[in-house]
Structure formats: C-alpha cells, structure tokens
Amino acid sequence: MKLETGALIVVFLFGGTVLGLGFLVTKTHQRQTEANELAHQAGKRKLEALWSAPDFDLADQRGTRVSKASLAGRPWVVNFIFTSCRSVCPLLTAKMVQLQRKLPGVDVQFVSISVDPAHDDPMTLGAYAQQWAPGEKRWSLLATTPASLAPVLAGFKVTAEPSDAGIDPIVHSSVFVLVDAHGEVRALYDSEHREEFQALVRDTATLARAQPAPVQARTGEQLYAQLSCGPCHDHPGLAPALGGLMGKKVELDNGLLVDVDEGYLLESILIPDAKRVRGYPLRMPTYDGVIDSAELLTLLQYVKKLPEQGPVAAPKTAVDPICHMEVTVAEDTPHHDADGGTVWFCSETCRAKYLAR
Ligand code: HEC
Structure with a gap:
C-alpha cells in the first residue's frame, strides 16, 4: 500500500497528469504542467533567454547570504528539495551530485532551494550537504521562510504544495533550472530522463564555456562515495543494504524472486527501474551515461565484495x-x-x- 502511494506521487511529479487526486488545486496543475512542458524538450533547446530569474536573498548552509545578485557572473543550476523528504528528493539530490561530478572545476554554481521553511534551517541544510557532497564548495543549499519561498517558486514557475497523501508532507516540482551569468533562465530539465540529464550537463558546460572533463580513474570505494550510493544505501529505511548480496535471492515488487548475480547488479545500476526491490517507495537514479564502462566494472567488483552487515562501505x-x-x-x-x-x-x-x- 505504502508503495502504491509512493508510486502515485512519482507519477504525479514526473508525469504531471494524474488528475482527480483531490489534494492539489487546478492552478497548481497548470503551473506544474508549464514547467514540465518546458522541461521536456531534450535536444530541442536553443538556450535562448526565457525569462528573468526571480530576485531572492536567502541564507545558505554556511550562513552566507545568497542572492540573485551574488550569483551573477557565472551560470548556475537550481533545483528544489527538502531534507526530510524520503520519496523523490534523494533521487534529485543524487542527480545534483552527479551533475557536480560531471563538471569538475567548471566555474558554475549549484543551488538547492528548500521548500520546507519549517524544518530546513541552515544547520539542517549543512548536515545534508555534508552527507551528500562534503567537498563541494560550489553548492549552496538555501533556507527559506514561507514569505521568501512563495515568490521564488512563482518566479521559477515551479510548485511545492503541502500534501496529506503519501509518505511526504510536501509535493514539489522535480525540474532543474539553468540560469545564465546575467540571471536569465535559459532552460528547464527533467533530470529523470537520461537524455535530459545529459543535455543539462552539456548546456551548463556550454554556458560556462567549459568542456566537461573526463573524470580520473577511481577505486571502487571512491566511486561508491563520489556517486553518493551511501546516502541512500547506508540508510536501511531508504534503500536496501548492499553487503553480501551476491548469490542471494531478492524479492521484487511484483512478487517474483530473482537471483543476485553480476548481471542483476549491473542492471540495478544501469536500469534500476527494470527490477524494483520490494518495499522501497524511493527510486534509484540510473548511472547509465554517468560513469564509463571501466568505472562500472570497478564499481561492480566493489559492490560484489561488500561484506554482509555493518556500514562497512560508509564513509567515516x-x-x-x-x-x-x-x-x-x-x-x-x-x-x-x-x-x-x-x-x-x-x-x-x-x-x-x-x-x-
Ligand atoms: C537516491 C537513492 C539511491 C542512490 C543514490 C543509489 N541507489 Fe541503489 N537503490 C535505491 C533503492 C531505493 C533501491 C531499491 C529499489 C529498487 O530496486 O529500485 C536500490 C537498489 C539497488 C540495487 C539492488 C539491490 C537489491 O537488494 O537487490 C543495487 C545493486 C544498487 N541499488 C546499487 C547502487 C549503487 C552501486 C549506487 C551508487 C552508484 C546506488 N545504488 C545509488 C536507491 C539508491
């Protein structure tokens, strides 16, 4: 039952077409659809200025004020999250971290705006940033108040509404917005789609006049940390523990049992939605197109050898x-x-x- 509700929210967030759920007003749908339509133009974008990003002045996780003016001078990518979210935000944040990793050393800013003024203060956001990308200095997570949040959402044409259905108290937009050095919105992306994510990486690099650099070879442990597998998989409530999986049987959400072998592990990493483990409303991001085949094999060897139990793979x-x-x-x-x-x-x-x- 829990799973079904989670699935509904995801359908709503990404499809924008589930009507009659009764917990969102029509206006929300219209705005949501507008952002989603703009976000579904993979490959067709000309990166023309669409509209001016809204003004804001918000505290980030370090307590520094961040505003549209302070971000000017380099392109920035913004998304919307809240730290206690257990359905879709971990997925969006994983994508944010993937994006950062795809653009090492590139002069861009990454901004995540909290849609949960009541809970996400700078301290909470600081702990969240530590968990997901401890070394990333280009990432600002911004705390909001109800009064400061509303114009920001409206200005980016995205929505976040309280909801009493499903596992999360807030349902919100899943787009990533690309803003140029002059504060003009240039494109929106639905990072859930592989091509969209790649377009986001490419377009951000284009605006920053940089080439996405190839990432250096890493050990399996480094990859596991860098690709932020841990923030999900080291929390048993969010995702299954990966230790000692090889040779086991896993129950899928359709009730079937599958044997865990190398093929299953590879498929889990590349096409996570092909076989969904039973009992997890959260979906896993694909790493197809995010890592190359050598990295994939290194990661596979690492996951295969993870011992059963204990947060062995977790960073200290x-x-x-x-x-x-x-x-x-x-x-x-x-x-x-x-x-x-x-x-x-x-x-x-x-x-x-x-x-x-
Ligand atoms: C945003 C959270 C998240 C991230 C990040 C994430 N996963 Fe997952 N993963 C999940 C969830 C949730 C499941 C279970 C549901 C499913 O099968 O889709 C899962 C399932 C798996 C499975 C199948 C496990 C089983 O018990 O059968 C493997 C293998 C896996 N992930 C590996 C990885 C690796 C390796 C990484 C990092 C490169 C990673 N995941 C990153 C959330 C995540």
Whole structure:
C-alpha cells in the first residue's frame, strides 16, 4: 500500500497528469504542467533567454547570504528539495551530485532551494550537504521562510504544495533550472530522463564555456562515495543494504524472486527501474551515461565484495554533539580538537555553539 502511494506521487511529479487526486488545486496543475512542458524538450533547446530569474536573498548552509545578485557572473543550476523528504528528493539530490561530478572545476554554481521553511534551517541544510557532497564548495543549499519561498517558486514557475497523501508532507516540482551569468533562465530539465540529464550537463558546460572533463580513474570505494550510493544505501529505511548480496535471492515488487548475480547488479545500476526491490517507495537514479564502462566494472567488483552487515562501505561518520546529526568525517568537516579526541560538527554554526558553551 505504502508503495502504491509512493508510486502515485512519482507519477504525479514526473508525469504531471494524474488528475482527480483531490489534494492539489487546478492552478497548481497548470503551473506544474508549464514547467514540465518546458522541461521536456531534450535536444530541442536553443538556450535562448526565457525569462528573468526571480530576485531572492536567502541564507545558505554556511550562513552566507545568497542572492540573485551574488550569483551573477557565472551560470548556475537550481533545483528544489527538502531534507526530510524520503520519496523523490534523494533521487534529485543524487542527480545534483552527479551533475557536480560531471563538471569538475567548471566555474558554475549549484543551488538547492528548500521548500520546507519549517524544518530546513541552515544547520539542517549543512548536515545534508555534508552527507551528500562534503567537498563541494560550489553548492549552496538555501533556507527559506514561507514569505521568501512563495515568490521564488512563482518566479521559477515551479510548485511545492503541502500534501496529506503519501509518505511526504510536501509535493514539489522535480525540474532543474539553468540560469545564465546575467540571471536569465535559459532552460528547464527533467533530470529523470537520461537524455535530459545529459543535455543539462552539456548546456551548463556550454554556458560556462567549459568542456566537461573526463573524470580520473577511481577505486571502487571512491566511486561508491563520489556517486553518493551511501546516502541512500547506508540508510536501511531508504534503500536496501548492499553487503553480501551476491548469490542471494531478492524479492521484487511484483512478487517474483530473482537471483543476485553480476548481471542483476549491473542492471540495478544501469536500469534500476527494470527490477524494483520490494518495499522501497524511493527510486534509484540510473548511472547509465554517468560513469564509463571501466568505472562500472570497478564499481561492480566493489559492490560484489561488500561484506554482509555493518556500514562497512560508509564513509567515516560522527555525531554532532550540538544538533545530534550524523556527519561525514572529511578533510573539511568542521571540527574541534579536544583532549579526548576530535569533535565533529555539521556546520560552523554548531562548532561556534559548542565552543561558546
Ligand atoms: C537516491 C537513492 C539511491 C542512490 C543514490 C543509489 N541507489 Fe541503489 N537503490 C535505491 C533503492 C531505493 C533501491 C531499491 C529499489 C529498487 O530496486 O529500485 C536500490 C537498489 C539497488 C540495487 C539492488 C539491490 C537489491 O537488494 O537487490 C543495487 C545493486 C544498487 N541499488 C546499487 C547502487 C549503487 C552501486 C549506487 C551508487 C552508484 C546506488 N545504488 C545509488 C536507491 C539508491
């Protein structure tokens, strides 16, 4: 039942055509459809200026003010998320991280605007950024208030509405918007589609006058971390644990049992929707077109050998003593060296609070 509701939301988000659900007003549908139609033009975009991005002035996860004016001078890509979302946002954020990885060193900004003013403050967004892309300095996650959010959504022609159906309290648009260095919206993309995602990478690079650089060879462990498999697969509530899968039988959402072999693992990574594991409303992003065949094989070998149980593949984590969030321990994670060892924080804000005690 849970699964069906989740599927409905996904159908709504990506298809925009499920009518009569009764929890969204018609106006929402019209606007949603407008953004979706614009987002479904893979290959046809001329990257002409469509309209001016709205003005905003919001705090990011570092507590820095970010505005349309402060972003000017380089292209930026914006999407809409909320951190407690368990249905579609992890998928969108995985795509955001894939995009960042496809454009290493390119002079662009990545912006994720929270559609959950009540819950996502800069500190929460900081912990989320730490979890997904600890080293990414080009990514700003912006906290909103109800008053600041509404004009931003309207200005990007996207929607986010409270909903009491399904597993998430907010249903919102899944588009990625490409804005140029002068603040003009140039195109919208539905990152769910493989061609759309590739167009997004290409067009962002074009606006930044850069070539998407080939990514250097990595070990399986590095790939697993970089491709952000962990933020989903190391959380048993979101996605199945990947340790000790080889040779097992897995139950699919259609009730069939399949044997886990190399072919199944490869298919899971490249065409995740072909066989869906039972019990997970969240969908996995495809890595087809995101990694090359050598990387795919390295990743496959790594996943095959992941031992059963325990967050072995997870990057090292620690619990922030102030906000009690789990943070990934990386080189640039805010920390404090105390007598008893190092204390790690989700953000500078928490570190400052800790030091002020
Ligand atoms: C956005 C969250 C998310 C990300 C990121 C993600 N996955 Fe998944 N993955 C899922 C979910 C949810 C399932 C189970 C539902 C399904 O089968 O579609 C799944 C299923 C799988 C399966 C099948 C597991 C089984 O028990 O049969 C494999 C293998 C897998 N993922 C590998 C990976 C690898 C490798 C990566 C990183 C390159 C990755 N996933 C990234 C969410 C994610």
